[in-house]
Amino acid sequence: MYVLCTAGHVDHGKSTLVRALTGMEPDRYAEERRRGMTIDLGFAWTTLPGAGPVAFVDVPGHERFVTTMLAGAGPVPAAMFVVAADEGWMPQSGEHADALAAAGITRGLLVVSRTDLFDPELALDDARSGLAARGLGDWPAVAVSAQTGTGLDTLRGALAELVTGLPPADPDGDVRLWVDRAFTVRGAGTVVTGTLGSGTVRTGDELELHGAAGRVPVTVRTVQELGEPVDAAGAVARVALNLRGVPRDRVGRGDVLLAPGAWPVTIEADVRLHGVGGPAPEIDSPVGLTLHAGSAAVPVRVRPLGDDLVRLRAEHPLPVRIGDRAVLRDPGAHRVVAGVTVLDPAPPQLRRRGAARLRARALAGATGVPDAAAELARRRTARAADLVRWGVPASEVAALRRRVPGATGWLVHPDAAVAAVTALERAVAAHDAADPLDPGLPLAAARRAAGLPDATLVEAVLADGAPPDTGSGLVVRDGRVRTAADAGPPEHVLAAAARLRADLEADPFAAPDADRLAQLGLGSRELAALERAGELLRLTPEVVLLPDAPDRALQVLRGLDGEFTLSAARQALGTSRRVAVPLLELLGRTGWTARTPDGTHRLR
Template identity: 60%
Template sequence: MHVVATAGHVDHGKSTLVRALTGMEPDRWAEERRRGMTIDLGFAWTTLPTGATVAFVDVPGHERFVPNMLAGVGPVPAVLFVIAADEGWMPQSAEHLDALHALSVRHGLLVVTRSDLMDPELARDEALEHLAGSTLARIPAVCVSGATGAGLDELRVALSQLVTRLPAPDVGADVRLWVDRAFTIRGAGTVVTGTLAGGTLHVGDELELVPPGRTVTVRGLQSLGEPVESAPAVARVAVNLRGVPREAVHRGAALITPGTWLSTRTIDVRLATVVRSGHVSGQTGRSIARSGGLAADLPREVVVHVGAAAVGARVRPLGADTARLVLGQPLPLRIGDRALVRDPGTRRIPAGVIVLDVRPPVLRRRGAAAARAAELSIMDGVPDGVAELRRRGLIRCDELVAMGAQIPAEAAATGGWLADPTLLMQRSDRLTAAVTEHAADNPLEPGMPLEVARQVAGMPDARLVELLLGSQLTLAQGRVHVAGPVSGLPDAVRSAIAALRAELAQRPFAAPEAHRLTELGLG
């Protein structure tokens, strides 16, 4: 299956087009059909001449319903961008393009509708000019009429070609299903729907619902209205859940594979400028265009849209195009995730977002923000296990994988931890010096206690001390000591013991007092 969303200005014929392609009614509400205007997300599907199945997510075009539109296009890889021949490019055409560019949607078709009412060439050329500086530059264009059916066969052929160009989904990936609808069916219970972009769902799977962070079981699955035992990505799915009431689920929640995602409230991001006047402001043609002060221009309170979720966030600018976002609620995110921010005051989209770090460091010291901005400036949003380990020094294996990165082959590992070789060398030198000094100051002790060694080395887990031993240190019976043959007691201690034995030989029943042991260096 392939999933394609619609986009475009209100009343440009998106729902009519979906209806003509599928023979299904995408508008679910009676009010939508009465008013002739899509308010919420609609769904329909069809089989193309090649046998490929395409499911459509029909989105509203009115500016009041942009959040609903964003919930529909967020997880979808391709779009039908709709322009009416008799109206041409309109304000919501521009805003929808801003959103698609910010989310880095790269696959689609430009569909000029109502071509029976006016020559579509002018509207087509105008739209292509606006698309030229975006991620949808150079997409094919088809002119159709939903009323007469003209061009629909050509559109079906173009759709068949489009789906062959879509990237193959990773059906073995960890599941993250953004919920775009939640409802109750009598006798079945809670049902959620969404676009499965990666992984595979099975009946009987245990998943985590976030928020609120509770375990649920897949009681049943449907795809395209039919019950199935499993559903591989990409797919539109309806999931019947056991273990959660309807009231606990809302649009923007996510069903995830347990233990494989990091739910975070703080993320460091790169900001991408959006499309204006037919080009991308900044460096034209780049999906992430570096801007001069985009972060500083953002309002301090924004709404972040990712997947089907929309959450409030506070903005802390770091660099010219980097910022820290503190989300109003935790979201399961990974490095490289795409999102966008909306200004709740103007209801406009000032920037797109690419996630650079889902576990950023706390910025407490003076100058920490500037140093962090410099660090973020060389990060590209591509998950890189080697780079992440180098930056962090130490990290748990499962946490690195949950960030979206692979475990580096050269990493030292023990007890579920990964350690950067450079950090290990530095900490090993520190520990060797401390153990040597401890032995000199405490000649009677058999070595430094393991817990003390952990603290001295600055390690979060005592098992990591083993990685610091090398050839100079040895761990035995819970103590770390300098490696090498046991040299016996120090000369000073041997002399003190000899003196004590001589005194006891003369007065065998006179046990030495504490002050005498101290004088001998044995106290």
């Protein structure tokens, strides 16, 4: 299916033309038919030879209803722009053309209607000139009369050629349906309609409704496409969905239905402005403008970054991706200010003086076309899933993952990985020099020093980010980043350990007391360093033996008959309860001894 909006004309002639093409009445309200003026969005459809089903969103033309016009035009890919031969190009025609150009609706068809009332040439020339001034001058044109039928067959052929030339939609993409109408059906509940621009909606789907009221999970009870019930409808399509899980007063025009977790729903976005028929304008005030995205109209605050780049902060979150188009409008002045292309739906915070200027420099080459390598180059690190949510094709992200360092879903740009390794080398060297008894930088501190968003990336950049000819010489071990050739404790500590070893060689289970340790200059930090180096075994923070003490103890205990008590073990080892208790506990934990029901010990 193809969906067009009909715009440009103020009075009832546009609706008459849609009626003549489709045989359907697009004006839903009696007041519209009585006044000869479209007030709200109208919908009609037909089948064109060679093109299949084509739906029309008939938008109002009066200046008071431009917000409604944009709600109908925002999600559609092309337009049928109608100008009456007897009225010609009017001021409202200009604003409609501004809105279409700003929204990026660059494919369309110019139709001059009411040729039975006036020669169409003058209106046709004016309309072509008006469209050309907005970059839409290549649209084909057709002159028709809905009353006499003159030119209708030509119009149908031109419409078929237009829609078959539109780029294909992605029915396998992530669902995004902007709601343009919501109502209640007796016995069914809440029903919403909209132009499905992405994905496929099926009966029973679980979706998320996002809008000013927040996020609401909903279930699709039934799906209708062009008024007929279907099991599934794929983009592009006009659909009506009966929803379970949301009352009518919680949903309205401008809300959006999304595939759960698939879209970035954001308040801030960095965008590029496009002037309508000229350069991008300067924004005079940070407030007072409205962003029209899809069917939504949301007040925004504008922060200039530089040249044609600005940051928009919306009054409530919107689901936008890289490359999305929107319209920035000044409702007070009744004018379209600029078109908008989303460059970054998840921008970094701007905290420092000059941050806006640096941000503009980083975005200078951004085109709004999602590119995995370019996004990672600018962000330095990113989650693969986030890149896909922001609009980068999943196939590009998968290919990128095979070429760059990463871990647990994260990707790191190669330059960022090299910089992180360099920072880690400096940080580890500084830490070890400042505290030789505590070699190795704790992983959390290492992550901060490297400027990485996740601790799991530290080991990844050390493995893949170091220069291949030299390596970093760093490893992650025991929750610390340390040099692979760890020199161990300082010389004076090793000398003290040697004296302690001599004591224990003479009496292996006579653990030194606190006075002897103090005499040797071995405090808790020195003992911890010796334990990490494998020089000592600490049964408790205060009980220290040689590393092979458990093996020596087993040799002695094998000389006891069968089961033995703690007292018997203590006497056999020639030591005190202070040493025997933790030593037997260690042997039990490591599986060399077992407790008997009567509380004694035995060797396994």
